[in-house]
Amino acid sequence: MTEMELPRTFVERILRDLGTTEGEALCRALDGEACVSIRVNPAKAEGLRGEQPARVSEVLPMLTAAGRVPWCADGFLLAGRPSFTFDSDFHAGAYYVQEAASQFVGCLLQGGPTSGARILDLCAAPGGKTTLYASLVGCGGLVVANEIDRRRAQVLADNVRKWGTGNVAVTTCEARQLGGFEAWFDVVAVDAPCSGLGIIRKKPDIRYKNLKELEDLPALQLKILETQASYVRPGGTLLYSTCTVLKRENEDVVSAFLAVHGEFTTEPLPDVFPKNETGMLTLIPGEYDTDGFFICRLRRKA
Numbered sequence: 001m002t003e004m005e006l007p008r009t010f011v012e013r014i015l016r017d018l019g020t021t022e023g024e025a026l027c028r029a030l031d032g033e034a035c036v037s038i039r040v041n042p043a044k045a046e047g048l049r050g051e052q053p054a055r056v057s058e059v060l061p062m063l064t065a066a067g068r069v070p071w072c073a074d075g076f077l078l079a080g081r082p083s084f085t086f087d088s089d090f091h092a093g094a095y096y097v098q099e100a101a102s103q104f105v106g107c108l109l110q111g112g113p114t115s116g117a118r119i120l121d122l123c124a125a126p127g128g129k130t131t132l133y134a135s136l137v138g139c140g141g142l143v144v145a146n147e148i149d150r151r152r153a154q155v156l157a158d159n160v161r162k163w164g165t166g167n168v169a170v171t172t173c174e175a176r177q178l179g180g181f182e183a184w185f186d187v188v189a190v191d192a193p194c195s196g197l198g199i200i201r202k203k204p205d206i207r208y209k210n211l212k213e214l215e216d217l218p219a220l221q222l223k224i225l226e227t228q229a230s231y232v233r234p235g236g237t238l239l240y241s242t243c244t245v246l247k248r249e250n251e252d253v254v255s256a257f258l259a260v261h262g263e264f265t266t267e268p269l270p271d272v273f274p275k276n277e278t279g280m281l282t283l284i285p286g287e288y289d290t291d292g293f294f295i296c297r298l299r300r301k302a
Helices: 008-018 020-029 053-059 101-109 128-137 150-163 204-208 217-229 251-260
Strands: 037-040 065-068 075-078 095-097 118-122 142-146 168-171 185-191 232-242 264-266 280-283 293-300
Touching: 008 020, 037 128, 053 065, 053 075, 095 128, 101 128, 101 232, 101 280, 101 293, 118 128, 118 217, 128 142, 128 150, 128 168, 128 185, 150 168, 185 217, 217 232, 217 251, 232 251, 251 264, 251 280, 251 293
Parallel strands: 118 142, 118 185, 142 168, 185 232
Antiparallel strands: 037 075, 037 095, 065 075, 232 293, 264 293, 280 293
16 A cells, blocks of 8 residues: 555545645555554463563463553554454453554553542443553442443453453443443543544544545534533543544544533653643554554543
């Protein structure tokens, strides 16, 4: 695949949204292979948290790590893609195959009272972030993982079972039907449905989407974000993330939300990346060993 093979409408949208420099860098990056990354289960793959990559194969023999995910103590970049299907450690929940960018959500919660916290994870399937949250809150915490698609919810439930922390409740409610939980959760994480333009290397067919059919996505994303905001307790955290790089689905949605929800404010991000006071971050393929990803951290005023 080369940049010239990308649909013209796709390239035009990327260049218009990101600018020439970042847009062309993204298109070039789409010609390469996506890195494979994992996050180990600290309760099952003991002794790997914060360790050097060479240690991974000693504990998980089928894996060869080439580097660390710098923002996650349990995250590693693999040297290649093994046959996960044939790895008993994978099926036992000793690790989760999770894209490095999405592991950043855990970094956003560190420094706060995560142990024993209550987290609501929306649009939770297949379970990468859910299992990360489960490890963060520990046995005294609770993660409610909601997925309205029952087929995907079954996959989520299976991954939660393999992870084995015993502190996750999987639900299949419409988001607005979570009555009785207003202002109850310490953290609400919204991984919104999006155009998926950040994960084209893994799902090449995305590049052929009719972009006009995606015009209504920001309105849907804003509606979801507004619905879920009510479940955040005063002083709590609201996370908004997508796997796209388009500002209209990312920064513009957050700005529209803040314009009518003065009870929330953005918070500066951890200094893993260059200083960022906006509370919003877009990872572009080619800049780091990640797919495209957007994350924003909001705080509800106490």
